[in-house]
Amino acid sequence: MGRWAAALFVAAGFLAPPLPGQQPTPPAESVPAATPSPAPPSPQQERYLQGLRTAGRGVAQIKDGINRLTRVQAGRDTAQIRQAARRLGGLCSAARGFLTSGRGRMDPAAYETPVRRPARDLVLQVDSLSLIAKECQLTAGRTPGPVSTGLLIRIRAYEAALAAFRTSIGLPNR
16 A cells, blocks of 8 residues: 555656746756767677677676785785685686687777777777786786786776777767
8 A cells, every 4th residue: 555655646746736936847848958869889889899798797807806806915814815816817717708709899990980999999908908817817826916916007998998989989988
């Protein structure tokens, strides 16, 4: 019974006439749109975006490994640091698979000239992350500090390229 009462109050609020001194809201037709929506992507652009989503999964795995390592390094327990470093190496291995798989679908030629440059820059950053993920996979267990620092630098460059790409195709940056 409580849901029905809440729905009745909400409906009454929408249907009630405006109070004296209160401006009525204009109809939806007279309100101009703030920003035009971007054009739907072509099949090649959709393929690029699917590849970007796949590569993004790899980036998320690397970030997770770095976050785990950072949290454990604050505690100074060497056994846990070694375990987190090995886990980072494993996550880099899995992330590299996602990065290379997604990169295979990302063709910057799918976009016209003004967007092609940010799309190409983003592809370069994915390639860069893939290379350092291989290095991370091989050396994170022995030297986690320099590896995580290198990963963070490349992730920041990737995120900047991603923001520029999203802006160029008319999507908001999160």
